[in-house]
């Protein structure tokens with residue numbers, strides 16, 4: 534007989550809609566259960582609802598593994614989840630590198646937490662190397678079994694742990710990281726994305742070393758850039774990090790000249806190396822500066838661009854900072870709109886989860902009004918298919934983007 538917790542009657546309806554979390558206030562007095570344990574969720578009357586993992590130290594007291602009573606949470610269960618997530622990626626043409634140079638893309642997100650039935654776990658794949666993030670106590674407690682299942686399914690050459698996200702602290706966990714399986718012949722791993730070459734240090738890079746969530750959006754903006762007609766094509770890639778947007782744009786158009794802007798010198802060096810790897814270093818430049826200040830300098834110098842990519846880091850973590858985040862987006866986008874030549878393109882993104890898609894669009898509309906520029910939305914974008922979403926789980930959706938033509 535496993536441990537169980539009971540849901541208060543007022544929350545039964547919302548739980549039935551499929552949300553994968555139960556907040557502490559929705560449980561009937563769960564005192565005494567071990568944190569991290571896998572438990573059954575019952576109605577107040579005692580009917581079985583789901584199986585999940587419990588943590589009294591988190592506001593999200595229970596995260597759901599399964600709503601099927603016959604499924605026990607063990608090594609075979611984890612293996613099934615890994616295999617099923619891989620089948621989803623296969624549908625999108627994504628797979629482990631076969632060691633040849635034939636695959637256009639050899640890096641993708643294999644496990645996207647709740648949306649892949651693995652709450653609290655992220656696994657990214659770079660060639661034959663996996664990068665894991667154990668974000669919660671529930672998956673940390675099962676770490677060894679989860680890693681065994683991963684190895685059985687994928688046989689990676691190495692697994693790098695990057696469990697250093699903010700969410701771990703909220704769960705009462707210290708950060709962990711480093712090589713936890715196999716061997717790395719070199720600190721940098723080379724992989725391909727849509728036929729382009731990248732090399733990143735997965736032990737030291739931000740997040741899991743490379744932003745896989747923007748893959749489809751890089752391609753989207755490159756597809757527009759490919760048809761650029763004028764012989765001049767000056768591009769500003771702001772918040773460039775690995776430089777990936779600029780590398781795509783340089784490959785898409787022979788006249789594209791890219792200026793990468795970031796406040797991190799190592800990131801800018803990496804952007805240049807990525808152009809070298811792809812044979813476009815002669816059309817790439819770098820500038821180390823704070824984007825907010827540099828945009829004002831560009832404005833004062835009357836410097837103009839034909840295309841600007843704006844992909845800033847997250848501006849707010851919680852609901853109480855939404856207003857500040859919106860002010861940041863408005864300021865940045867207003868300045869960027871003013872730096873664009875008429876007929877130019879703006880690809881603008883927000884990865885702040887608490888800023889909804891609607892709200893982001895409103896902020897951009899406000900920025901356009903204030904900048905006295907007319908904008909047309911050519912595309913609204915988000916996550917790729919290796920970052921699936923659940924229909925009743927808005928918390929899982931953070932990335933949104935707009936590709937605009939600006940007159």
Ligand code: SAH
Nearest residue numbers: 744772773774795796797800823824844846
């Ligand atoms: N566009 C990138 C991801 C951007 S990550 C990609 O496609 O992978 C955010 C980047 O913004 C980081 O490299 C960070 O160094 C940089 N950054 C953060 N705040 C900044 C600021 N105020 N000015 C300039 N760069 C900044």
